[in-house]
Structure formats: structure tokens, C-alpha cells
Amino acid sequence: MLSPIDISALALRLAKLDEVKGRSLWADARLRFMRNKAAVAGVILLLLCAGFAAFGQLISPYSYDYIDFNIMGHAAEMGAPSWAKGYYFGIDDQGRDLFARVAMGTRISLWVGVIGTAISVLAGTLYGAVSGYVGGRTDSLMMRLVDVLLSIPFMFVLILLLVMFGKSLTVLFMGIGFLSWPAMARIVRGQTLTLKSREFIEAAQATGVPALRIILRHIVPNLLGIVVVYATLLVPDIILTESFISFLGLGVQEPQTSLGELISEGAKTMRYGTLWQLAFPMGFFMATMFGFYFVGDGLRDALDPKDR
């Protein structure tokens, strides 16, 4: 015999059985992302690269600037990759352990990519959101400025900056970040224009929320999806820019290094048969780029409402 209390509990449970569990926008996107094999592979690839960048230094018995004078200048004969000596990736022309150097190069390239993107996203989002929200004359003036900045040859100005203010990581971070925000601003502005006419913004305006607050509390959070997608695609672009600059020898200073500079060194010495100097940095560069492209594409497919 069931007591009345048990029966009512049962009834409650039965009622809950039929209830469909709601899925949030983000949970939905996560599901779509996880189903995308290339995107998941990209995440794994990136985690491996980041892990190598973060911990590679600890695995190697040598530091990135330790010079082995016994094999310095004899990279071709004695510097090939060898487990026994602890030179997993071989040595470079100056007798330094390539494993440690590639780890450092990957680390710097990733840092430049992430910090440059962060600066660009922050500046671009705020600028674009303000421009789109305020509208009218201010908007067209602000966007005209973006047009002007976009038609300035970015790479040339960056090279000028680096030469003028010294080749340092800070200048590189700042330069790349500040030079790549206008494109972001444009995308964000477009999105803000469509958000602006929605009811919840009108409600906020009607209750007298100040403009800046509306932008920060109501507009920016709703831009997050599109910003995340473009940011993921911006990171490889920035890594590419940094590698390009480093390839020319205008990037980070010795003994620090980045992937572009290692590729450039490898390219200079490949005619002596020390191919590992080219292959390892290039491999990590391409793996990182693949990772970001796959993740970026996956995120776009997962978050872009157009493709649903």
C-alpha cells in the first residue's frame, strides 16, 4: 500500500519526466563544436603545442641559451638529433640545443598571438560598440578613421615602429595589437547596429541606464559570440605577422627567439645539410596554425547563427 505522501511524490516525479531539459545557446554551440572532428583535432593539436611550449624547457637537459663549444660550428657533422646526448631536435649552428629553442620560440609566438589578439579585441570591441551605439555623425566620423587606418600599409608601419623604438617584445605586442584592431571594430560595429534596435536595449534606455553602462552591460555581452570567433581567427594571423617580422630579423632579440626567426636560421643553414634546423620550427609553426584555423572554423560553425 502506498501512502498519500508517496503517491504525490511519484506524481511529481512523473510530471518531471516529460519536461524537456532546456539547452542554452552555449551548450548548443558546445555540442556542435564537439561533433566537429577537425575542430576537436585542432584543440588537441593546440594543447600539445602549448604543452610543449610551457614544459619543453623542463624536459630538455639544456637551456635555450647554453652553448656547447665542443660542437659549435660543427652542426652538420655532430649536431644531428640524438637521444643519447639529450639533443632531441639536434643543435643549431652556434651549438645551442634546438629542442629548448623551439620550445621557447613556440612559447613566444603563442604569447604574441594571444596578447596581440587581446589588445586588438579589447580596443576593437569598445570602439566598434561605442561607434555603433552612438550612431549619427560620431559614428560616421569614427568609421572614417577606421577606413583611413585600414588603408595604411600595416606591415610597413610595424617595421617602422620596430626599427624606431627598438626591437623588443613589448613593441611587437603593442604594435601588432594596436595595428590590427580596426578590422575588429568594423565587425563589432555592424553587429551593434542590429542589437541597438532590440527591445531589451530600449527597455534599458527607458529605465534611464546611462549609455556607457548599456554598452558594457547589455551590448558587449551579446557581442561575445562573434568576437570569440573572430578572435580565434585573429590569433593565427598575428602569429603569422610576428613570424614574418622575425623571419626578416626585425623581431625578438637574441638569445630569445621565435618560430619565424628559427625558420629563417634553418633556411640559411639548410644548404649545409642541417635540415633539422628547418624542419622542427616549421613543423611547430604549421601545427600551431592548423590548430587555430581548425578551432576558429569550428567555433564559427558552432556559433554563427547563419549556418544553423
Place this chain on the structure above:
Amino acid sequence: MIAYIFKRLLVAIPTLLALIVISFLMMHAAPGGPFTQEKQLPAQVLANLNAKYGLDQPIWVQMGRYVWGVVVHFDFGPSFVYKDRTVNEIIAQGFPVTLSYGMTAFVLAVVVGVTLGVLAAVFQNSWLDYVAVGISIGAQVLPNFVMAPILVLIFTLWLGWLPGGGWEGGDWKHQIMPVIAMATAYMASIARIMRSSMLEVLTLNHIRTARAKGLPTHKVILRHALKPALIPVLSYLGPTFVSMITGSVVIDMFFSTGGIGKFFVDAALNRDYALMMGVTLLVGVLTIIFNLVVDVLYAWIDPKIRF
């Protein structure tokens, strides 16, 4: 249309002025100058040199003179480092080289990219599609500075077919590797954009109509699908052209082609203000003109766009 082009050119003027002002301020804010050398020059010599090149004047005067010289006499001034040559001469020597392989690379990237993209879309999910998509995904991570060493390794060091550098007045053997190194990554992007846009266009009603009236597939594609599908590619061409010009910096350094990119890097390292300004302005003007050409092409290809 004419009015639109005119308006765009008017907007270009403040852009170029901004470019000049930014570059000028940057160059003068930094310590050191074109005559800073390991061995300190005597103060009198330095003063005379500065006076000769007008570097002793206030920055606004220098800027004004520069703009005046460029606009009125089309004169970018003397080079500070190559003492006996003017910037005009250096650009006239280096730019045709860059333009020559740059244009070939651009045409190659567009033709191959569009063809690959169209084939992949038309034969969607066939082996052809997989090959095309595979190539374009792989080539995406092969920017010029990765592609150039790989090419030299294979074709110069291993096979010995092609010279590893030099220009020889534009001999085709010297052009092959610079062109391919420059074009690969852009070809990949164009193929990807083309494929997805073609897939979208192929589902439209007018394509179904064209098929229904019995047109053969190649005619449907060439007559009805290609033009609308090209629009997204077109908007990618502006930035592509600009980054190809920038990419010439790497190509000129790596293959010693004697193009303008090498001069720019050297100028930057030696603080040759006049040469740097000249090249930066040249690229700025090209950027503006090319973006304008792309926008005009837009109107031609898409009748919905009105200026």
C-alpha cells in the same frame, strides 16, 4: 559612378596625409638618425649634413617641404644613405621587379584558386573535391617565408633545376620560385572562399531554371553561376593584393631579386628616412587605388550595388 570615384579619391587625400604625418612623427620621435654611425662624426660635419638635408628645420617645415616636393614636383627627395641616388631612382629600379613577379603571382593565385574552388563545388563530395579541399587546407599554412625555403630546398638543393636566387633581368627560371612562394597561401584562401560561395550560388533558383531549360553544366557554371559566386572572392582580393606587396619584402630578401622590399628593410635598418617614406607612400597609394578598383568591379559584377 564617376562622381563616386572622384569622392573616393578625395577621401584618399587625408589618408595619405595621415600616413605621412604618422610616419614622420614616428621617425623623428625615435633616437638616432641617418647620420648616427659607430664612429661619431664631428659636430660641425653633422650640422652641415643635417642642414643639407633640411633635418635642422622644425618638423612641420620638413613635413611641409616633403609634401610640397612630392605633390608639385613628384620628387621624393634624395636618399640619405645611397648618397648619389634619389629615392625616385631607387624606386624606379626596384619597383618594376617587384611588380613583375607580384602581378604574375596575383594572377596565378586568382586563376588557380578560382578554378580549384569551382571544380570542388561542382563535383562536391567527389575525389576531386577532396583533393581540392585538401590542397587548400594544406596550403593555408604555407605563407611565403615557409614556402620559399621549401622550394629552394627541393628545386635548387635536391633537384638542381632552378637557380636559388638572383633576377637576371626577369628570366623565367628566376621568376618561378618567387611567384609560387608568393601565391600559394593566397591561392588556398581563394579556393576555399570560391568553393563555399559557389556551393551557395548553385542552390539558387536561376541556376535551377538554367538547368531546367537544358543548358549543359559547363554553360550553367560559366554563364550563370560564376559571376555571382565571384563577389566574396572579389572582396578578398583587395587585402590580398596589399599583403602580396608586403610579402615581397620576404621574397626580395630571400631570393635576392633586387626588388623594392629589400630596399625598404635596408632603409629601415639604416634610417634612410626619405627612402622609407617613399616606399611606404608608394604602397599606401597602391592600396588605395586597388581597393577602389575592387569596389568599382563590385558594381560591374553585382548590378544591385549602386553608388
